[in-house]
Amino acid sequence: MTAKILDGRLVAEQVVARAAGEIAASDRVPGLATVLVGDDPASAIYVRNKRRRCVAAGIRDLHRKFGADVTQDELAAAIHALGDDPGVTGILLQLPLPPHLDAAALVSLIPPEKDVDGLTETSAGRLALGRPGLRPCTPLGVLELLDAHGIALSGAEAVVVGRSNLVGKPMAQLLLRRDATVTVCHSRTRDLAAACRRADILIVAAGLPGLITADAVKPGATVIDVGIHRTPDGLRGDVDFTAVRTVAGAITPVPGGVGPMTIAMLLANTATAARLPANAYGATFLSS
Numbered sequence: 001m002t003a004k005i006l007d008g009r010l011v012a013e014q015v016v017a018r019a020a021g022e023i024a025a026s027d028r029v030p031g032l033a034t035v036l037v038g039d040d041p042a043s044a045i046y047v048r049n050k051r052r053r054c055v056a057a058g059i060r061d062l063h064r065k066f067g068a069d070v071t072q073d074e075l076a077a078a079i080h081a082l083g084d085d086p087g088v089t090g091i092l093l094q095l096p097l098p099p100h101l102d103a104a105a106l107v108s109l110i111p112p113e114k115d116v117d118g119l120t121e122t123s124a125g126r127l128a129l130g131r132p133g134l135r136p137c138t139p140l141g142v143l144e145l146l147d148a149h150g151i152a153l154s155g156a157e158a159v160v161v162g163r164s165n166l167v168g169k170p171m172a173q174l175l176l177r178r179d180a181t182v183t184v185c186h187s188r189t190r191d192l193a194a195a196c197r198r199a200d201i202l203i204v205a206a207g208l209p210g211l212i213t214a215d216a217v218k219p220g221a222t223v224i225d226v227g228i229h230r231t232p233d234g235l236r237g238d239v240d241f242t243a244v245r246t247v248a249g250a251i252t253p254v255p256g257g258v259g260p261m262t263i264a265m266l267l268a269n270t271a272t273a274a275r276l277p278a279n280a281y282g283a284t285f286l287s288s
């Protein structure tokens with residue numbers, strides 16, 4: 001068997017075109033503030049690509065760049081100012097941050113109705129409770145990709161490898177909302193391969209290159225690789241693509257799978273956020 005390739009670039013184009021259409025039809029121009037701290041080369045690439053895509057879709061680019069030595073208070077003040085600025089309809093703090101900064105505390109300063117990354121406590125809580133809100137871009141993109149390829153979720157055995165706030169946890173919540181039976185695996189899972197073999201849909205966001213080998217995949221399963229690693233041989237995911245594609249029914253490539261979907265869903269969320277009234281999702285907890 002050779003797996004069908006789930007092309008993220010293709011589906012991302014459709015999502016971006018839809019978002020651009022919504023923006024063109026709206027009377028409010030979205031303004032996205034991307035906040036980039038330090039000199040991480042991968043983060044610089046992702047933010048550059050996000051900004052380019054946004055501008056092409058009619059979103060105002062309100063980028064803010066800070067040195068790696070910026071203090072927590074300086075960054076907090078900048079996020080507060082963006083939160084108060086009516087021209088800024090979306091705020092994104094690119095992760096990871098340098099280790100001296102408290103990323104969770106800074107993310108929590110973003111007003112929920114401008115939280116286009118879906119990472120604030122309000123957004124996460126609303127997802128957990130099944131209430132409307134902005135959802136994290138990568139898990140949202142995975143769902144969009146599965147839907148675009150007609151992969152059924154209701155009643156399916158879904159296994160998520162990884163429990164991060166950025167991907168694993170919200171992915172599990174979104175799959176539950178779509179009536180999948182969800183198992184979340186992590187670094188302490190005893191027999192990871194056995195757990196993964198139960199999956200009709202296997203979503204891997206573990207951050208370990210080549211972690212998932214062919215013996216961990218049920219024949220015919222759909223395998224979604226969220227990992228992205230820069231190796232001497234080029235970009236690689238968390239899945240051993242060459243081996244797993246001979247067992248799986250469908251698989252995402254790296255690059256060209258989930259990555260482009262993450263950016264596309266940011267545009268979709270930015271279009272949505274621009275339509276929200278101030279305070280749509282409740283009060284922000286302001287830290288002193």
Ligand SMILES: Nc1nc2c(c(=O)[nH]1)N[C@@H](CN(C=O)c1ccc(C(=O)N[C@@H](CCC(=O)O)C(=O)O)cc1)CN2
Pocket residue numbers: 045046047049092093094095096117137138166228235254255256257258259260262263
């Ligand atoms: N604030 C956030 N920080 C981070 C997020 C996020 O969603 N919000 N996700 C990741 C990185 N990420 C987005 O920021 C991201 C990763 C990969 C891609 C992508 O398009 N990858 C391409 C390859 C591009 C390349 O590296 O040359 C692909 O897979 O085809 C986009 C966005 C961590 N931080």
